[in-house]
Amino acid sequence: MTGLDSRNALLAALNRPSSRADPYALLRRLREVSPATVGPGGTMLLVARHRDCDRVLRDPAMSSDYRRAPALSSVRQTRMFVTLDPPDHTRLRRLVNKAFTPRAAAALEPRARAIVTELLSTADPDEFDVVSGLAYPLPLRIICEMLGVPRGDIGLFADWSDRLTQSLDALMFRGDLADRDQAQHEFAAYFADLIAHRRGRDGDDLLSRLVRVEENGDRLTEDELISTLILLLTAGHETIANLIGNTLLALLHHPDQLAALRADPALAAGAVEEALRYDPPVQLVARTVRGGYRIGDLDLPDRTLVLVLLGAAGRDPGAFPDPDRYDIKRGSTAHLAFSAGPHFCLGAALARLQTTVVFESFAGRVVDPELVEVTHRPNVVMRGPGRLVIRTGGIAC
Numbered sequence: 001m002t003g004l005d006s007r008n009a010l011l012a013a014l015n016r017p018s019s020r021a022d023p024y025a026l027l028r029r030l031r032e033v034s035p036a037t038v039g040p041g042g043t044m045l046l047v048a049r050h051r052d053c054d055r056v057l058r059d060p061a062m063s064s065d066y067r068r069a070p071a072l073s074s075v076r077q078t079r080m081f082v083t084l085d086p087p088d089h090t091r092l093r094r095l096v097n098k099a100f101t102p103r104a105a106a107a108l109e110p111r112a113r114a115i116v117t118e119l120l121s122t123a124d125p126d127e128f129d130v131v132s133g134l135a136y137p138l139p140l141r142i143i144c145e146m147l148g149v150p151r152g153d154i155g156l157f158a159d160w161s162d163r164l165t166q167s168l169d170a171l172m173f174r175g176d177l178a179d180r181d182q183a184q185h186e187f188a189a190y191f192a193d194l195i196a197h198r199r200g201r202d203g204d205d206l207l208s209r210l211v212r213v214e215e216n217g218d219r220l221t222e223d224e225l226i227s228t229l230i231l232l233l234t235a236g237h238e239t240i241a242n243l244i245g246n247t248l249l250a251l252l253h254h255p256d257q258l259a260a261l262r263a264d265p266a267l268a269a270g271a272v273e274e275a276l277r278y279d280p281p282v283q284l285v286a287r288t289v290r291g292g293y294r295i296g297d298l299d300l301p302d303r304t305l306v307l308v309l310l311g312a313a314g315r316d317p318g319a320f321p322d323p324d325r326y327d328i329k330r331g332s333t334a335h336l337a338f339s340a341g342p343h344f345c346l347g348a349a350l351a352r353l354q355t356t357v358v359f360e361s362f363a364g365r366v367v368d369p370e371l372v373e374v375t376h377r378p379n380v381v382m383r384g385p386g387r388l389v390i391r392t393g394g395i396a397c
Contacts, residue, residue, distance in 0.1 A: 120362075
């Protein structure tokens, strides 16, 4: 087997269901051979070391438009700012920032605490599925309330979010995107009515603010609004839900860290930050070469597709001492879980806030949690448990 064949075999193994529970041995092997060419005929680049991932994410020579890559050039791409380059990306992000500020995220803390209290109060201490009972409903309710979506329609959003998230794997591993297109169509039709209703009104919800946002006469078009809402749904729900599940799993697998958190719930923010490094909810992002690029001893032509393995970067011993140890007092924020550079995650503050609130409450209220069952979702790009059942010694009111 050639070196290319071996690397392609490792990448294919990463996409197998048997790798979902723990992909990190595979990611370590891919990191050890990276940067390296992969794919048919070695037409793609894989980067998995922290320094290389960080460089690629920040480098203006890299494009976020995956249609530049020949293998994905025929894929119909929704015009959302995470897949755009300057100046289009700069314009859209600036406009959205005006309605989605860190201050706006911080203002949601009391509501997040109230929802967590409600969800924990109704949980069965003998058999509590943390995914369906806490990790999924919290961020879904928060993002829907932010957008001013009627409570009765939240179920629609859960379905769209799940289908759009699974489509990320189909995109990266060249699967069927028909379900993604159908989910986007349903989402767009739903929001076209809501957008029409919010125009000309003085509402304070996020959708109304996005409809009104303007700078120097520039506004978001309806297509831009809808693509931004799709992004906010997947990033504002799936990423946070997976982060909650991954953080809890890390704590349950490291009883000493769980004990430290229970002794001092103020360590919750550190527990979340360490989980972002140790088991990030977004494992893989893509870039394409613009012009030409040299990395290591490789010269890459224009339009080369670059796979950036964030999950591997977080366990890089060249960046983090003893990287396979989960340590809530590590204090490092140098991970790439929220990307880096111009595409640093717009919702990072909201993700950190909600997950920290969860584990401050969890530490103080959930007595002696014990893992009963865990199954991971069938996704590679977005990583998190689909079911995470615990048994407890009680949940304090």
